[in-house]
Amino acid sequence: MFxxxxxxxxxxxxxxxxxxxxxxxxSPMIWIVLTSLKTRVEVFDTTAGLLPKIAQWSNYPAALSVxxxxxxxxxxxxxxxxxxxxxxITITLAAYAFARLRFPCKNLIFGLFLMQVMFPIYAIFLTNxxxxxxxxxxxxxxxxxxxxxxxxxxxxxxRQAFRQVPAELADAAKLDGCGHFSTLWxxxxxxxxxxxxxxxxxxxxxxxxxxxxxxxxxxxxxxRTLPIGLGLLAxxxxxxxxxxxxxxxVVVVSPLLVFFVIFQRRFVDSFMHAGIK
Amino acid sequence: xxxxSDRLRDIPTAFAMLLPSLIFLAMFTYWPILRSIWFxxxxxxxxxxxxxxxxxxxxxxxxxxxxxxxxxxxTAFYTLLTIPLSIIxxxxxxxxxxxxLRGMAFYRSAFFYPVIIPSVAAGMVWVFLYAPGYGxxxxxxALLGLxxxxxLYDSKWAMPAIIVMSIWKYSGYFMLIxxxxxxxxxxxxxxxxxxxxxxxxxxxxxxTIPMIAPTLYFVIIIGVLHSYxxxxxxxxMTQGGPADATNVLTFYIYQNxxxxxxxxxxxxxxxxxxxxxxxxxxxxxxxxxRRIHYLGQ
Numbered sequence: 018m019f020x021x022x023x024x025x026x027x028x029x030x031x032x033x034x035x036x037x038x039x040x041x042x043x044s045p046m047i048w049i050v051l052t053s054l055k056t057r058v059e060v061f062d063t064t065a066g067l068l069p070k071i072a073q074w075s076n077y078p079a080a081l082s083v084x085x086x087x088x089x090x091x092x093x094x095x096x097x098x099x100x101x102x103x104x105x106i107t108i109t110l111a112a113y114a115f116a117r118l119r120f121p122c123k124n125l126i127f128g129l130f131l132m133q134v135m136f137p138i139y140a141i142f143l144t145n146x147x148x149x150x151x152x153x154x155x156x157x158x159x160x161x162x163x164x165x166x167x168x169x170x171x172x173x174x175x176r177q178a179f180r181q182v183p184a185e186l187a188d189a190a191k192l193d194g195c196g197h198f199s200t201l202w203x204x205x206x207x208x209x210x211x212x213x214x215x216x217x218x219x220x221x222x223x224x225x226x227x228x229x230x231x232x233x234x235x236x237x238x239x240x241r242t243l244p245i246g247l248g249l250l251a252x253x254x255x256x257x258x259x260x261x262x263x264x265x266x267v268v269v270v271s272p273l274l275v276f277f278v279i280f281q282r283r284f285v286d287s288f289m290h291a292g293i294k
Numbered sequence: 295x296x297x298x299s300d301r302l303r304d305i306p307t308a309f310a311m312l313l314p315s316l317i318f319l320a321m322f323t324y325w326p327i328l329r330s331i332w333f334x335x336x337x338x339x340x341x342x343x344x345x346x347x348x349x350x351x352x353x354x355x356x357x358x359x360x361x362x363x364x365x366x367x368x369t370a371f372y373t374l375l376t377i378p379l380s381i382i383x384x385x386x387x388x389x390x391x392x393x394x395l396r397g398m399a400f401y402r403s404a405f406f407y408p409v410i411i412p413s414v415a416a417g418m419v420w421v422f423l424y425a426p427g428y429g430x431x432x433x434x435x436a437l438l439g440l441x442x443x444x445x446l447y448d449s450k451w452a453m454p455a456i457i458v459m460s461i462w463k464y465s466g467y468f469m470l471i472x473x474x475x476x477x478x479x480x481x482x483x484x485x486x487x488x489x490x491x492x493x494x495x496x497x498x499x500x501x502t503i504p505m506i507a508p509t510l511y512f513v514i515i516i517g518v519l520h521s522y523x524x525x526x527x528x529x530x531m532t533q534g535g536p537a538d539a540t541n542v543l544t545f546y547i548y549q550n551x552x553x554x555x556x557x558x559x560x561x562x563x564x565x566x567x568x569x570x571x572x573x574x575x576x577x578x579x580x581x582x583x584r585r586i587h588y589l590g591q
Contacts, residue, residue, distance in 0.1 A: 031390050032397070038387075039404035042462065045419050046407065048430060052422070061428050107318065110311040120308035130315065133323045135572065139522035139544055143551050143564050144326035144333065167318035197307050226412035228526045233552075244412045248530060251418045259422055266415050273410045277403075285402060288409070288467060289474040 049270070053077070053263040060259045073260065080250070080264035085238055089246040096161045096242060097225045101217055103166045108216070111167075112175035113201050117187065127176075133169030138230050146233055160234040161242070165224060171216045178212035179205055215287035225273060243269045327568075333561035340555040352562035362563060364538055365546040369567070372457060372524055372542060373574070377517040380461045381510070384468035389498060391469070392476040402473075406466035413463075413523060417530035420459045421446065446532055449539035456527050456540060464520060468513045475509035476502070511582045518574050543567040 052060060053076055055069040080086075114120070115127055138145065145164050154160040182205055190200040206213070228244045235241050241249075247269045254262040277284050334353070337346040356362050387405055391398060408416065423431050424445035432442040445455045479502065487497050503510070525544035528534055534541035534549070541549075543563060550560035 029395075031393065031395055035387075035390055035401055039401050042404050042408070042466075045416075045423060045462070046411075048423065049419055063428050063433055107315040111315040114308040114311040118304040118308040118311070120305045126312065126316075129324070130319065133319055134519070135575065136323055136327065136568070137519060137522055139525055140564070140568055140571065141323065141326040141330065143547060143557065143560055144330045145322055146551075147329075147557065148321065148326065163318070164322040167315040167322075169319070172315065197311075222410050226410070228412065228414045229529070232529070244414045247412070247418070248414045251414070251421075251530065262418065263422075266419065270411055270415050274407065277407065277410055281399065281403060284410075285406065285470060288406070289470045 046270075049263050049266050052259055053267050055260050057258060057260055076260045076264040077268070080261045081268065083253075083261065084246050084250055084265075086243070086246060086265070086268065088238060089241055089243045092158065092240060093225060093242040093244075096158055096231075097221055099158070099162045100165045100224050101220050103162065104168050104171055104220060105213065105217070107167050108171035108175050109201070109206065111172045112179055113197070113205065115172065115176045116179035118197075130169040130172050133167070134173075138164060142230060142233060145230075149234055155234055156236055156240055158240055161227075161231050161240070164230065168216075168220070171220065174212055174216050175209065178209040182208050211286075214283065215290065218284055218287040222273060330561045330564055333558050334565050336558050338557040338561070340551065340557050342555075348558065352559050355559065356562055356566065361538060361541065362546065362566075365534075365541040365543050366566070366570070368453060368538075368540060369524075369542045369544075369570070371453060372460075373518065373521045376457050376460045376464075376521060377514060379457070380465045381468055381513055381517060383461055383465045384472055384513070385503075385510075387465065387469045388472040388476055389502060391473060402470070405469055408463045409467045411463075413526035414530050416459065416463055417527045420455075421531050424455055447536055449536045452532055452536060452539045456524065456531065459527065460524070464517070468517065471513055471516075472506060472509060475506040479505045507582075511578065514578050514582065515575060518571060518578070522571070543570070 051067060051069060054072040054074070055065075056073055059065045059069060111130065115123065115130075149155055149160045149163075154163065186204050186208075187200055190204050195203065226244060227242070228248065231242050231245050232248065235245060247265055250262055250265050335348060335350070337348050387401075391401055423429050426432060426442065426444045426447060429445075431445070435442055443451050446452050483501050483505070484497060487501060492500075522544060524542050525548070528540050528542055528545045529548075532540045534545050544567065547560045547563045547567065550556050550563060
């Protein structure tokens, strides 16, 4: 009992370090929300205290009316949805081939897939920009999606998961007259659902938040996504109208944060185990 | 015989399954890399059909370009500080949370949520937090009796300010991955060490770190690849300023390509950046990868 008590005290001590640290980590988010409810005068008045005197909810409609945020939201959903749907198809097919089929130069080709992980869009945006221009895709939603259709990382994750599926199951399906595609659909995919979800969450977070690439290939309201819209507003408002800008930030940040709060376990598991297996 | 023909029959299926991925990888990963090498030996202007062979001229120009060296040094400074600092921070948080104390879910979320905030939103908020006149960070400094700083407007403090923000943004991600690894370390190792009177710091150095070495190695590689994202922060927070104190290679490529339209020169810079990142990854693989193999035996 004494041991448990001592252990409890030792752990309790951790809270004194962790709690302030956690609050420090959350403080930028609290700051965003508080500022979004202040008046412009309060923002620049350092003696006004942390809390807004009267919550200015009108900052929200004001923020949403300066730019077509509804359009941005639809574009973000279309682009992210398009990327993840296409990725799920390409990585499922490729991962199955790597996990279960025999073909020449397998390791070499797998290496080529993994190479993509080393060359994110930040490293090769320049030539991809030229390619997109030549294809005549500039300023279209396609331009935001096509560079991300294939995923070396996703293929890798899913191949690992497919390899865990017992070969006997696949053999049984084969004896029942299933071809590769129906084995893949009826046997493999249902068994690797957790991996598919983990990859989907990571991919959605990445592409929903993407900033650099959409910034380069879009130049009209009709194809801009939420982060780009927020960036434009920031250019106009930062240092001038923080209240409106922070209200817009809350709107842009909240879809993923709300999902995160609801599906916390899933999110955490996805990011936790993405690197391990 | 039948088995052999079965295997041969796999080949067309396999390539049919790989084809969708390979087409897109070829167009948007392999081709751009090859083309960027080709561009760097030519005079290519954005939107102009005329291309002239220059040989090594773009590269010799690089050597004498002070701004290139400046942005190279800034990139190295950022990468070499941000990665170790955020991994140390992540490791300490992970070790603290691995004790399964109460409120675990709260702490985990508190440290992780910056990861899922868009980089543009994060950058912007920190511009506000760092604001010299009315920003809360300076208010806090004043409260603690420290001198107020100009932060993003001061060429000495702008890069450290971005590094601090990056630590806030990424530590939670590394923490989660490390936490997953920590949970696989057998508890009786700690129990035995505790009975032998090994102090906690020694336990961390001699049990925890060796046991999770492969994951640490993985996290370092992820960190190197994530450090590319500094473009977003520089673009949103400083535009490379003040006085190019935060100009980094990705941003310098962007400037050359889209402000000066010089695709050839920008490609040369891009190739140097690729070599730098590949060099870092190789260095990590050779130094740490080998140690881990040794520990695993």
